[in-house]
Amino acid sequence: MKRIVYTAVLAVLVVAGAVTSCKKSDDTANPTSGLDRQPMLINYADNYVIPAYTDMLSKMQELKSAIESFNANPTQEQLQSASNVWRHAYATWQKVDLLEFGPAYDEQLRSYMNTYPVTTPKLENNITSGVWDFEAFGSRDVQGFPALDYLINGTSLDKYTTDQYANARKLYLLEVVDKMIAKLTRINESWYAYKSTFISSTGTDVNSSLSLMVNNFVLYYERYLRGGKIGLPVGAMTGVAKPELVEAYYSQELSKNLLYAALATVKNYYQGVGYNGVQAGESMQSYLRAIGTKDESGTPMADVIVKELDEALNAITNIGTPIADAVQNDRQTVLKAYEEIQDVVALFKVDMVSAFSISITYTDNDGD
């Protein structure tokens, strides 16, 4: 009996060795390359996150001076010029929105910058009463880019000139920008200290940098990009179009560009393209490629995701502008784009996160 057991064990070990050595040929030449997480974290911090917040802050400062000029001299030309600067800043925001981890998470940046739709009666009430508090509960929908959109692109010039609340309105306009600048300034400063924490937390547990970054990236993609920018306006789940929910409601021709810019940003960020648009280094894509999961046809999942993102980008270009009209008059095209975007939700949230084996909770888990 004993001998049988020992022989069996020996046999198994020999087979194990054989299979192991056969399989080794699949192994890449240098298996360790690409699996280290720190180079990826350093790339994201140095080449994307920090330049992104720096640029966002400078765009907001430009907007502030444009608004100050307008306030000093409220003409149609000045308003138009402020509007142009606002557009640039809003486009830049699409490259920053996906970074809500670390300091931005602590500051709840997104809710201050881009809660839409803006609630105009509440905002108007703030102006006429002359009292507002951007920190107050329930005040997120009267500030940030959507409030600026309304104040710059959805308000006639006389509200800033002859209207009895013109001065309050000018002040409100300025303070909305100031609030955004204050938030961004704090995040900018925090990132210089946070960077060392970020790049040294190389694990995969629930509080590791990779877990925080990826989980918030996926949340952004699902809820704010897919849901906010297209799903809710087209009523993908409900079947009822809600054009009033589009981003940039008062400059509707912009919504589609913002959606496209946001999705293009997701693709670049996933691929490790730096903030300046130049391929910079290790990324979620290169890490996923190193892990090596593949689809049924043998294509690395790392590349499947890019392919599906490209299809989604393509589908967006087919949508007619503005989205607010298309969700009512050309629903099929919008829904098609939504489906393409939706396909990537599963790829990010399930395939990528699963391959990364990052935890979402602290509780014990014996792996099912």
Added chain:
Amino acid sequence: MVVKNISLKQRIEQPVYSAALAVFRLFFGLMIFASTIRFWMKGWIEELYIQPNFFFSYYGFEWVKPLGQYTYLLFIVCGISALFFAIGLFYRWASVLLFLSFTYIELMDKTNYLNHYYFVTLVLFLMIWLPAQVNFSVDSIRKPSIRKRFVPLWTVGSIRMMMAIVYVYAGLAKLNSDWLLEAMPLRLWLPANNDMPIIGGLFNHLWVAYFFSWFGAVYDLFIPFFLLNRKARPYAYIAVIVFHLMTAALFPIGVFPFVMIVSALVFFDSEDIDKVLQRVKKRLWPFVPVAEMPTLYTFARFQKKLLQSLFIVFFVVQVLMPWRYLLNEGELFWTEEGYRFSWRVMLMEKMGYAQFVVKDPATGRKVAVNNNDFLTRNQEKMMATQADFMLQYAHHLKEYYQQQGMKNPEVYATVYVAMNGRRSRLYVDTTTDLAKETDTWKHKNWILAFNDNIHGL
């Protein structure tokens, strides 16, 4: 002590030193006590049993629910009875209370199902009936007459048997193509630990994942036999320690590795354990209640008959349980029909994403459900890969929307699941109204096919 050439029936009645059972009782009780404290300290009572407003029940145990703030009381009962159990004070009462409170806790929400909790429940059930208090216990100070130095072999043997079932079935479950031929899921899990000091770098190599997979399978299949073998035992126990410490370092499996390290002591020769106790008494601490007279614990005749029948039924069920999946069609790893209670531990990397939509058939109005409004992240994670969870959740949504005034809510789910590195695919039929489906032991035909093969057990 064991004499050869006698019938099995006589053999299981052979006396062995009760010290083996007593020491097991002490360590096992202390482990549960520590585990209860740990659970409390981590805030999990609040997080897992008080904060959620919905709980996933086990089939047939829908009446077992957390008790609000009294849930703390339940854990206090569990902790204190574990302590009493460990030191052998009011042992019968303590063991019954411990079994009931521990099991109740485990039944409150199947989100928190862990194989090792199930293992603890089963061992506690056995321990209720075993004379683990006759040595090295406070009870034997209170009533020195109960002190016995020997117990029949089958008492200690049944604990060993339980341990062996766990290991061997855990090993058998690993005999599949994903584990052995693809090194899945370890090839995903090991690189996630590549920042561990010293050995971390090893985990970037694929051959290490293969080595761990094969070693794990061989270890599980054979370790009980090596532990039973007198010569191999010391090496086997070192292997137990190394193996379980390794898993403790790599995976978030809580106290399980330590429970197993401690429990494996039951395989040691009872005579050696007795010697240790005698030495403790003589050299260190003469007050220790250690049985010295060569007395044997005997069961009353009918009691023994009853217990042995009970244990036989128990073990037959245990041996058959892991095979019940064969009654269902579909890939076990995909459907998980018959997956639990079968010692399938650390076998799969599975992740899902579930979007539920509730439809009012009267108006055609549809609502997209935000899972975070109803479930914790942990519950959502478990729900998104397991069909029985999806079904319960769908029924919960139905009830919720009925209370909101919807007449006959229909509940549909779009679920994507990825398993062991395969690309995610649709998991349930998106056109099935889950509110109309009921949970049964039969295959749920609204689970879509897996479209791949995993060979083996």
